[in-house]
Ligand code: CS2
């Protein structure tokens with residue numbers, strides 16, 4: 001079998017998605033998500049100008065060799081653009097291999113390690129009462145785990161709070177929206193939120209919270225300690241993690257479980273965090289961390305240190321990523337949880353898929369490959385609409401971490 005064609009499909013059914021489609025001389029095709037929120041066109045160019053010409057004529061079955069060729073052969077290794085492009089190729093090749101074998105990708109990886117994949121949804125509110133109600137809505141939908149984010153009184157544009165009643169979409173303006181961050185107000189407020197959630201919903205529901213890189217290590221330590229009475233499933237992205245050692249400071253002060261990694265793109269971004277057991281969940285995802293082939297390496301390293309997976313699954317990761325991720329999640333022995341921010345009906349129509357949600361768990365389905373395809377005719381109806389993620393500033397104007 002030979003790769004005869006590879007095309008990048010950009011579509012915007014309410015938000016931008018970038019998909020790589022690889023076609024072969026035996027009529028089998030595979031797809032992979034290449035979406036990098038706010039930087040989509042960089043990955044499109046990387047794929048079209050620097051990757052696709054290298055794929056034509058290759059044997060799609062040689063997934064590992066092609067991965068190594070694209071990673072080592074680039075000379076300029078790692079980075080979100082490069083690794084998202086490699087991820088898209090990798091995912092499409094696993095999709096093809098599954099279709100040729102007549103098996104879903106989880107079977108190729110080693111079979112199911114569980115009957116279903118526990119997911120968490122995103123509840124958010126304009127105040128504590130609203131957030132308590134929203135978490136209740138997700139519990140009624142059957143979720144066993146819910147992420148809770150709430151507007152902080154007096155702080156405009158708090159991270160994670162939807163503007164409408166539907167989906168939380170952070171990349172919603174052509175130029176970055178400027179938001180303000182107020183750490184003291186947040187540190188005072190967050191424990192109140194989770195106290196109210198525990199009082200309203202009891203001790204069993206798994207509650208997660210995304211700090212979204214906003215705190216310094218010692219502030220994150222303070223928050224982790226303050227949240228201990230409310231037993232969070234995890235406190236995510238507590239502090240920017242380029243300096244992996246920073247998590248030592250947090251770890252010294254709190255037993256609140258820590259999750260990090262959605263913006264990581266290689267095993268080297270998280271090796272020290274995992275080897276020093278500074279985190280409990282690694283959030284790396286198929287689309288941004290080099291695909292299934294590399295994510296498997298990260299998960300295997302994590303397993304040695306009892307770190308579990310908790311892959312990113314926001315709406316800006318396409319259903320092609322979700323399908324691949326759920327196949328991975330069903331197999332990976334040290335699975336923790338999968339984020340599942342539902343896509344809109346328009347997006348679901350562009351990406352017909354086999355995966356399903358039931359009573360707090362998901363399953364990738366048993367279609368061969370990743371169980372997702374792209375309806376190119378429908379995709380063509382949605383023009384690319386350039387959008388940027390927001391930025392954050394402190395009240396004195398200092399550029400901060402969004
Ligand atoms: C968030 C994301 O889902 C999460 O944990 O961190 O929504 C993140 O803000 C977006 O993926 C950025 O594009």
Ligand code: MG
Nearest residue numbers: 210236237262
């Ligand atoms: Mg996050």
